[in-house]
Amino acid sequence: MAKVDHKVVLIVIDGWGIPSETSPPKGDAIAAADTPVMDEFAKEGSKTAQGYTELEASSLAVGLPEGLMGNSEVGHLNIGAGRVVWQDSVRIGQTIKKGELKKVPNVEKCFQRAIDGNGRLHFLGLVSDGGVHSHIDHLVALLKVAKAMKVPKIFIHFFGDGRDTDPKSAAGYLQDLLDRTKELGVGELATIVGRYYIMDRDKRWDRVEIGMKGVVLGEGEDSTDPVATIKERYEKGENDEFLKPIIVGGEERRIQNGDTLFFFNYRSDRVREITQLLGDYDRSPKSDFPYPKDIEITTMTQYKPDYKFPIAFPPQHMGNVLAEWLGKKGVKQCHVAETEKYAHVTFFFNGGIEKQFEGEEREMIPSPKVATYDLDPPMSAQKVADKLSERISDKKFEFLMNNFAPPDMVGHTGVYEAAIKGVTATDAAIGTVYETCKKEGYILFVTADHGNAEEMLNEEGKPKTSHTTNKVPLVMANAPEGWSLKNQDGVLGDVAPTILAAMGLDQPEEMGGTSLLIKKRKASTLNPEAKE
Known part of the structure; x- marks a missing residue:
């Protein structure tokens, strides 16, 4: 076994939040459930837990847009990565907010290429505030940078939305854009075309050709x-998604030889085909098309790993996530979950990649085969706890982690009484793991990926099935006497650094999170050779 100061078990409860002042007064399935284990952990002066704090699990704290509730994927990604994992849209938005878009290397290089070449820059992308594929504010910010850099000619190719927005809202977005370009004094509208024709993702190349x-x-x-013209199309029954090309400014505003292109969609799936063709990655689906020569494409984000286009916001480097770092240190680890959450303790916990790191083993327990989990609220929580306890008792692993699914999966059904049963079963399962940790000498950390079961009713008293923006607990139990956890400003990305500190392992540079562990004890207690 690897040399660690202490062995650690991490439990991630799915959907176990802490009610806030704004939470509805009724509908807290966690408070209504029988939860003696978690209740004792949370008590001041707890007999079982040495540390208890609350962590932010939503919004900017986990890399999501402001005010957005957390989710299981993002939660496990942040917990396992030991850092805030920023969504592309948020990274771009924050860069703009700080006035730093002009400093993004591949934005500057792209615009400079236009200036040094024929002076012609094209912006192409979905123009709306739907926020799924792109955002109109990002386009406006790019126009401002292009103006500041004095790009001579700027053309805009407007892709109509109508799926993530009202089906007849493009006229309004276009008017807004035209007002802003007039105010800025830069940017000429060139083309309007619905996403159906230019943002296909199903290899319907004839559609893409219409857009091209x-x-x-x-x-x-x-x-x-x-x-x-758009309003006239509405009268004829056409809506934003299906707008056939509208041409403004004639030949002068087309993509021509030597032009520079910037695609500003940040979601990749629906701009792969058009960039594949225009960027000469693979033109075989439409090899006879008269493509412009010597054009250069820059994309807002990575559209496909094997595309060689310059990228304004490359993927966030997810090197040295907890599982990878432990593998490098020779630490043996085991990840356990039932089917419903298996991807979360493997793919997402490991940084969003399908890779099993050195010394990592996995256990999947089948989820019950029922139509909806209110029909079997405990799910497989106890079986997961039993399997985890078995693997702890093997004395083979220095780190083990698992997920308990019921508070989230039963919470999503909206059936309050069932959620209470699911929470009760989860608490009992946590108790099983805690007792095993005591017996085998493991420190136990318990946290959650996001809230859910603590708010099962909305303000009107109707069933609420969604996640919440509430904080989640972080518990440390069976730790050395005198240890505790900092009780302020914690986020999910701080869990991995805290675990490494407890194990006596250094934190990799890539982990931007902060350890919440406070070690205050006499050198003679527990392990006198442990690092302070």
Whole structure:
């Protein structure tokens, strides 16, 4: 076994939040359940826990947009990564907010290439505030940078939304964009085309060709008043998603030889095909198309790992997540969950990659085969606890972790009484693991990925099935006497650094989280050779 100061077990409860002042007064399935183990952990002066604190598990604290509730994938990603894992949209938004977009290397290089070349820069992307694939504010911010850099000619190719927004909202977004370009004094509208034709992802190349013919060849309906043209299309039964190309400004505003292109969608799946063709990655689906020569494409994010386009916001480096770092240190580890949450303790906990690290073993317990989990609220929590306890008792692993699913999966059904049963079963399962940790000499950490079961009813008293923005607990039990946890400003990304500190292992540079562990004890207690 690897040399660690202490062996550790981590329990991640799915959907176990702490009610806030704004939580509805009724519908807390956790408070209503029989939870003696977690209740004792949370008590001041607890007889079983040496540390108890609350962690932020939503919004910017876990890399999500402000005010957005956490989820299981993001929660496990942050816990396992030991850092805030920023969503692309948030990274871009925060960069803009700080006024640093002009400092992004591949934004500057792209615009400079246009200036040094033929002076022509094209922006292409979905124009709305739907926030799923792109955001109109990002386009406006890019226009401001291009203006500051004095790019001579700037053209905008407007992809209509209508799926993540109202189906007939493009006229409003276009008017907003035209008002902003007028105010800025830069940016000329070139093309309008619905996402159906330019943002396909199902290899329907004929659709993409219709979009390309618009932006490159100018094939479509010529218009000098595009807002009015869109409204006329509405009258004919066409909506934003299905807008056939509307051409503004004629040949001058088409993509021509030597031009520079910037695709500003941040979600990748629906701009892979158009960039594959225009960027000459693989033109075989439409090899006869008269593509412009010597164009350069820059993309907002990575659209595909094997595309070689410059990227403004490359993927966040997820090196040395907890599981990888422990593997490098020779620490043997085991991850356990039932089927419903198996991906969360493997793929997501390991940094969003399907990789089993050195010394890592996995155990999957089948979830009950029922239509909905209110029909079997305990799910397989006890079986997971029993398997985890068995693996702890093997004395083979220095680190083990698991997920307990019922508070979240039963919480999603909206059936309050069932959620109470699921929470009760989860607490009993935690008790099983705690007793094994005591017997085998493991420190136990218990946290959750996000809230859910603590708010089963909304303000109107109707069933609530969604996650919450509430904080979650972080418990440390069976730790050396005198140890405790800092009780302020903690986030899920602090869990892994705290575990490493408890094990006496150094924290890798990539982990931006902070250890919440406070070690105050006499050198003679427990392990006199342990690092302070």
